[in-house]
Amino acid sequence: MKTKEPYSKKFLFVSRWGESLDIINTIKSEGHAVKMFIEDKASKEIGFGFVNKVAHWEKHIDWADIIVFDYTGYGKIASELRSKGKLVIGGTEYTDKLELDRNFGQSELQKHKIKVIPSEEFTSFNDAIHYIKAHPNTYVIKPCGETQELKQLLFVGNDDEGLDVIRVLKAYEKSWGNNFGNFQLQRKVKGVEVSIAAFFNGNEFIYPINITFEHKKLFPKELGVSTGEMGTSMFWTKDSPIFEATLLKFQNTLSKHNYIGHIDINCIVNGNGIYPLEFTSRFGYPQIFIQSDGIMEPLGELFFKLASKKQFKMNVKKGFQIGAFIVVPPFPYDDKKTFDLFSKDAVVVIKKNGKEGVHPMHLKKVNDEWLITGNTGIAVLVTGSGNTMKDAQRMMYNRINNIIINNAYYRTDIGDRWTEDSDKLWSWGLL
Structure with missing residues (x-):
């Protein structure tokens, strides 16, 4: 007779910027042993007081039952560890490239017979300006490689001749010179922006899948700079025409590369079709935290089944999940002086009714108080x-009203677009 494996596992999280603190905290609360490593020096304090932190993750490989990489860029080492028999959630060199190299991502979409929006890649601002003058249209500036982490540099033009994009390119040339790296000019397509996401167990997608609507601008009504994300609304579904037209076509390729983790494809959809924009071949932030609110099974168990290549269906809540970031200065900018002056060690005060639905982000815990740390x-x-x-x-929003943080700000309209977006998606046969 088979003995049942002990439920409690040892999890080692290798984090780029400490983004996965809330998942780690949840898995720890489920009774697992957890260790956390953070690569970025300025983010090292994140998680202090919440979880056991380690300075060199490599020394704890043998200790861990399962290793989780929370960002792109670790694909090579994740694959090497898998080949040695370790249970690993994280990327591969192929999936890292899907996200980090926009041109490669677009060419892979075409290879899988998925139509893409026309785009051109440039290394010179001047060349891009000449291109727009020769091909006047509405464009989006998309940084590639490392620069794409600076979300406020993404610029969505509105002018039919691209004149606003030309002005922004000239401004970038003054401030960045030759240090900007590669960037894409992509034709702007009007429609509903929607992401399709799913977990992958090394062989196949795990159902249900997740449909996500991101709110990227800093201010309500999509005003201000792009931030990466200020909030998100979502729901789980067992099937989706957008999933079938995009991610599902990658099932054999992801299986061939033995990818284990979470993958998301962001699309613009309209009455003419589905146009994928980019991949996120890792956990999405804040997507994974909002998803976890809808997942009705322990996260540690889910991750262990995923890494063990088990076939299963997730148990999820019906209805909708939604989340909003509460941020403080200098967000979304990188300005240490402003952070130290206004935000460093500021206390997160929760007035009553406990912390349900409040997910710690860039925090440390001192004397049971949540304090803001990191630098963003x-x-x-x-x-x-x-x-x-x-x-x-x-x-x-009831929960947000229960929180006091000095100098904090957040979007007041997360989810408001749903009525109009869902009407359009229904009319196009995409829901």
Whole structure:
């Protein structure tokens, strides 16, 4: 007779910027042993007081039952560890390239017979300006490689002749010179922006899949700079025409590369079709935290089944999940002086009813108080769920009103687009 494996496992998280603190904290609360390593020096304090931190993750490989890489760029080492028999959640060199090299991502979409929006890659601002003058249209500037982490550099033009994009390129040339690296000019397509995401177990996608609507601009009504994300609404579904037209076509390729983890493809969709924009071949932030609010099984168990290549279906909540970041200065900019002056060690005060739906982001815990640390100013993510989008919104904003953080700001309209977006998606046959 087979003996049942002991439930408690040892998890080693290798983190780029400490983004996965909330997942780690959740897995620890489920009774697992957890260790966390953070690569970025300025983010080293994140998680202090919450979890056991380590200075050299490599020394703990033998200790761990399962190793989790929370960002792209670790694909080579993740694959090497898998080949040695370790259970690993994380990328491969192929999936890292899908996300980090936009041109490669676009060419792989075409190879899988998925139509893409026309784009050109440049290394020179002047060349890009000449290109726009020769081909006047509405464009989006998309940095590639490392620069794409600076989300505020992404610029979505509105002028039909590209004149606003030309002005921004001239400004980037003055401030960046030759240090900007590669960037793409992509034709702007109007429609609904939607992400399709799923977990992958090395062989196949795990159902249900996740449909996500991101809110990227700093201010309500999509005003201000791009931030990466200020909040997100989502739901789980067992099938989706957008999934079938995009991610599902990559199932054999991801299996061939033995990818184990989470993958997301961001698309613009309209009455003419589905146009994939880019891959996120890792956990999405804040996507994974909002997803975890809808997942009805322990995260540690889910990750272990995933890394063990088990076939299973996830148990998830019906209805909608939603989340909004509460941030402090200098977010979304990198300015140490401002951070130290206004935000460093600021206290997150929760007035009553406990911390349910309040996810720690760039925090440390001292004497049971949550203090803001790191350098980017992302304090907490607050989530809500409900049978309707309005119910989920109400729960989230009630929780936000229960939190006091000095100098904090957040979007007040996360989820508001759902009524209009869903009407369009239904009319196009995409829901």
